[in-house]
Amino acid sequence: MSLWPVYTGSSEPHDGIDALPAPPPWRSFDGGPALPPPSEQDEVPGGIHRAETYQPTSKTVQLVNAALYLRRPLLVTGPPGSGKSSLPFAVARELRLGGVLRWNITSRTAVTDGLYQYDPLSRLYAAGKTGVRADGPRPAAPDREETAIEDHLRLGPLGTALLPYDRPRVLLIDEIDKGDLDLPNDLLHVLEEGRYEIPELVRAARTHPVAEVMVADSEQRVAVRHGEVGCRAFPFVVLTSNGEREFPPAFLRRCVRLELRQPLREQLEDIVRAHLGPLDERDHALVDAFLHRGSAGELATDQLLNAIYLTRTSGLDAESREELAGALMPYLGRAAETWDVDDV
Template sequence: MNLPKYTFECKPEARPQNHHPDSPTELEPYIADSGLIEAVNLAIFLQRPLLIEGEAGCGKTRLAVAIAYELGLPFYRWDIRSTTKVQEGLYEYDAILRLHDVQTQNLTPSINPQTGEPRKPQDPKDYRELGSLGKAFQSHECPAVLLIDEIDKADVDFPNDLLSILEKPWKFFIRETGEEIKANPDKLPIIIITSNKEKGSLPTPFLRRCLYHYVRFPNQPEELQKIVNAHYAQKQKIEKITIPKADLVQEAIVKFLNIRQDKSLFKLPGTSEFLDWLAALDHFTLTPYPVERLKEENTIPYRDLIFKLRQDWTNSKYASS
């Protein structure tokens, strides 16, 4: 079997010009180490889902966007809730709307948003809409990138139910329309699954089917500096915003990493909070926040951007400034 060669290098500048219409149009720069890049390419090579774990704010969700953007592939996202069933990711069928259109077709027929044409009650396909997983299966010209976000939020049966779809023969049946939706075996979806382990470990059969990678939070100053450089390089292209002065960035990194080392915090801030905080330090007021004041122990300016729980925000250890 001649499989297409797709290689993720974490180099968004390699994005092909003839990218798919459903490929992401904008990308916040993403930094991935060699281990994570290798895990992605192993998942592509073996055609297996890649299960990503790591603490909140370490960039798990954005990885799938980065892959789809760089490779120019269609991107579909499936956000999992506590009530989510596998059926929702495949398709939804609106029988009530079809009944309504039967009764009112001579008055004001409803419009199918996919075609822009009036729906035809005699055609059941006009009343089914593919979910994110169904769209990924229907991408036959190129593999789609499918993000299944926070799988551990679903009930305990969900991962194993999903297995029956993510294995050969990679197809499902829509009984209301008589359609069989089958993925192209040479262009199977690139599936990224994220987990925060909110409900404990995932089932063993599901884990056996997936590749696994733990994303470590960038807890070294030089790692956060790379993220800052990449973030502001993109900002300069789009918004003409310059990178904050080096001394402010360095002190903000030191302060941020010290905060993250505080074992009394209930929720540690992530990279998104850090970048928002650095932006506020640099240009929320007419002049950047004074570096010397930032060096003061236990003084955290703009705490609203760092702490997201009341227990942390009211922590007497940190003074408002």
């Protein structure tokens, strides 16, 4: 029997992912042989705290479950500090899906960077040290040219997420709007098909059909056959965007889209409570100041958390605390830099 919602937003770990119904016929994947799920240990520093303190809205819970059921990527847009990059950690912890694979996008990022990294120069150097020629016949170890490839190749976060795990991995593709204009379209084929090839291993497959390749988030090696990788359980992919650019329609229609907004007072207080415990009178005053300043320009929730933490621990008098809090909550947008919040 299926379970809705699979992800509840409670932050209490459970095995509800096993009750996920079969995918739609057009999103069924048959990669293999099956790999056991990774351990629950989170490899990203601070990831467990982010997971435990994340406060999802009811809309977030609904759309996360839609992405899980449909086996579609979740495109999350919103202002800085709205919790976009914390969401995958919360889902991974509650559903016991192991550590979050993270791929940070820059202007120079290509889709192959997320799939795998291959260092031909280190392989050439190793071949020279062992007396093996990398460009032709070699006197020792007849298959060494091919088998050496896997020693200089490692799967990236996207490539690891698409391995044939029994349970879906969680992949965060952070700030995709920073990437090259072609990156979303380049991702389309991989995310649609749930598989990819490693050309270096494909070329070597005639004499070396199975390669033991290192994954992105550990020293573990997995068998890649004939240079092809395909998933069994489509990963839960979260793509974050600050809303700074438009994406191609073909890309957007293949994603479940979630837009996050700045939290309201009650949500802010819940966030502070989750991170720092009960609020006192001074904390409520800082929340008031944050909301007042936020009406004049863009602020991030972590600015409020920083201000409350320091005013609690600094031992400053009331006037100094207010001055420090104001300095910790500057506007993020240039348009508000010269604004006086008291005039708003």
